[in-house]
Amino acid sequence: MLRRITRRTVLSSLAAAGLLTTAAACSPSGGSGSGSGSGGDGTASDAGGSTGGDQGTLTFRLWDQNAVPAYEESFAAFTEASGWNVSIDVVPWADYWTQLPLDIASGDAADVYWLNSANYVQLKDSDALLDINEVIPDGAAQWEPSVVELYTRDGGLWGVPQIWDSIALFYNAALLEEAGVDPSALAFDPAAATDSLRDAARALTLDGAGLHPGEDGFDPDTRAQFGFNSQADRQAIIGPMLAANGAEWQSEDQYTFASPEGIAAFQYMADLINVENVAPSAADTNENGDFTRDLFTQGKLGLFQSGPYNLLAISEGVADSFEWALAAPIAGPAGPKSLVHGVVAAGNAQADESQQQGIAELLTWLGSKEGQLPLAEKGVSFPGHVEAQDAFISFWEGKGVDVSVFVEAAKNAAEADTGARANAGLTAAIPIFQEVFIGRLTAEEGIPQAQEEGNAAMAG
Structure with missing residues (x-):
C-alpha cells in the first residue's frame, strides 16, 4: 500500500540543507544563502555603494555580502561615467523573498534588485519587472545563453544575467x-x-x-x-x-x-x-x-x-x-x-518616472563586460557576460584549478525550476x-x- 507523507517534520532542515529554493546555490556563498549582510538581526543593511555623482541616487538590492566588494568597485566606475550614485542594500536570504513582495506592494522596492528563476515569473506576471529586451535591445547576445533562456518568457527577458553556475x-x-x-x-x-x-x-x-x-x-x-x-x-x-x-x-x-x-x-x-x-x-x-x-x-x-x-x-x-x-x-x-542556475538584476518597472532613466543606465552597465569584471576578478562567481568569464577562469587558474569544465557543462543543461x-x-x-x-x-x-x-x- 502506498504510504503517504502527510507531516512536514523535515521542513525545518531544508534551509540548512540548502534545498528549499532552486537558486540558493547561485548565491556566491552557496548553500542556503547566508544572512551575512543583516548585521545579525535579520533585517536589511546598507552595505555601501558609490557616491560623488550629481544625477541622484539609485538603489540596488542583493542577498549576499560576499558580492558587495565587487559591486562597490563596479558602481564606482558607473558613477564616474554616468553621474548616478548607487546605494547597495543587503537583505539576507532568509528574509529576501518575504520582504521583496512587501516592498513591491508598498512601492519601496529597490530600483534594481537580484532575482532568481523560482521567483521571477510571479513578479513578471504582476507587471513589476522591466523587459530587458526593451531596455537593452540585442543585449542578450552578450550573456550566457542558458541564463538568458531561463529568464525568457512570453517574448520578454526579465533580468540582466549577473552570475551563474553549473555542475x-x-x-x-x-x-x-x-x-x-x-x-x-x-x-x-x-x-x-x-x-x-x-x-x-x-x-x-x-x-x-x-x-x-x-x-x-x-x-x-x-x-x-x-x-x-x-x-x-x-x-x-x-x-x-x-x-x-x-x-x-x-x-x-x-x-x-x-x-x-x-x-x-x-x-x-x-x-x-x-x-x-x-x-x-x-x-x-x-x-x-x-x-x-x-x-x-x-x-x-x-x-x-x-x-x-x-x-x-x-x-x-x-x-x-x-x-x-x-x-x-x-x-x-x-x-x-x-x-544551470543564474541570478539576474531586475529592473523595477514601478519605480518613479524620475528614476527610470537611471535604472536603464544601471541595467545597461550591469550587463556590460566592464560592469561585471569585478565579479569575475574577485572570484565571486561566473559572470553573466560571456567576455568576462575568462577573468573568473584566470582567477582560479592562479589557484591551480581549471574551472572551464563548468562552462562546458553548461552547454548540456538540464531543466531548472520555473x-x-x-x-x-x-x-x-x-x-x-x-x-x-x-x-x-x-x-x-x-x-x-x-x-x-x-x-x-x-x-x-
Whole structure:
C-alpha cells in the first residue's frame, strides 16, 4: 500500500540543507544563502555603494555580502561615467523573498534588485519587472545563453544575467589514483546490473577495517571513507541525474518527473546510499546539505558532484592537504547533464518616472563586460557576460584549478525550476524526495506522490 507523507517534520532542515529554493546555490556563498549582510538581526543593511555623482541616487538590492566588494568597485566606475550614485542594500536570504513582495506592494522596492528563476515569473506576471529586451535591445547576445533562456518568457527577458553556475565533479586525485578510478570515464545506468560509477564508488568506499562494500565483513556503520555524494540535492544531484537518465523535470508549469525514467533515477540515487553503501546516510545529508562537502575537504570523500558555489569553501578547506581537480558531471544513458542556475538584476518597472532613466543606465552597465569584471576578478562567481568569464577562469587558474569544465557543462543543461509558484512546488516535493533518499519510501511510492503534491502546491 502506498504510504503517504502527510507531516512536514523535515521542513525545518531544508534551509540548512540548502534545498528549499532552486537558486540558493547561485548565491556566491552557496548553500542556503547566508544572512551575512543583516548585521545579525535579520533585517536589511546598507552595505555601501558609490557616491560623488550629481544625477541622484539609485538603489540596488542583493542577498549576499560576499558580492558587495565587487559591486562597490563596479558602481564606482558607473558613477564616474554616468553621474548616478548607487546605494547597495543587503537583505539576507532568509528574509529576501518575504520582504521583496512587501516592498513591491508598498512601492519601496529597490530600483534594481537580484532575482532568481523560482521567483521571477510571479513578479513578471504582476507587471513589476522591466523587459530587458526593451531596455537593452540585442543585449542578450552578450550573456550566457542558458541564463538568458531561463529568464525568457512570453517574448520578454526579465533580468540582466549577473552570475551563474553549473555542475561538475570535484575529485580527490590521490584517492582516485589509489583506487584506479578514471574520473573522465564515469557513467551510471539504472537498467544495468552495475556501471562505472557504482564500481568506482565501491572502490573508493572503506569501512574502519579497510574493507570495501561487497567484501566479507564490510561494516557500513564504521565507514571512514565514501565514494560519491548521492543526496537529496535538487541542483547538484537530482536535476543532473534525472536528465542524464532521460527524464523530464517539468512541462510548462507542471512537474513531470514521475516518469519511468525519473522513478528509476530516483531509486538509483537512493540505492547508492541504502543498498550500495557508497554514499553517506541521508539521515546526515537531509539535515545538512554541506555534510558531503565537508567530508570532501576532510579527505573522506572521493567524488563530490557540485557547483562553483563551493569552489571557495573547498579551496580554503582543503588548502594543501591533498590535490583535487574537476571533471564533467556523471554521465547517464542520455549523456552528462548539468543544472544551470543564474541570478539576474531586475529592473523595477514601478519605480518613479524620475528614476527610470537611471535604472536603464544601471541595467545597461550591469550587463556590460566592464560592469561585471569585478565579479569575475574577485572570484565571486561566473559572470553573466560571456567576455568576462575568462577573468573568473584566470582567477582560479592562479589557484591551480581549471574551472572551464563548468562552462562546458553548461552547454548540456538540464531543466531548472520555473513558474509563478515554483518555490511552493519544491517546498511540497522535496520532503518526499528526502523520504525516498532515506529509504522510508521507495521511488515507486514516493515520486508520484511528490509530483502530485508539488503540482497541487504550484497550482495554488
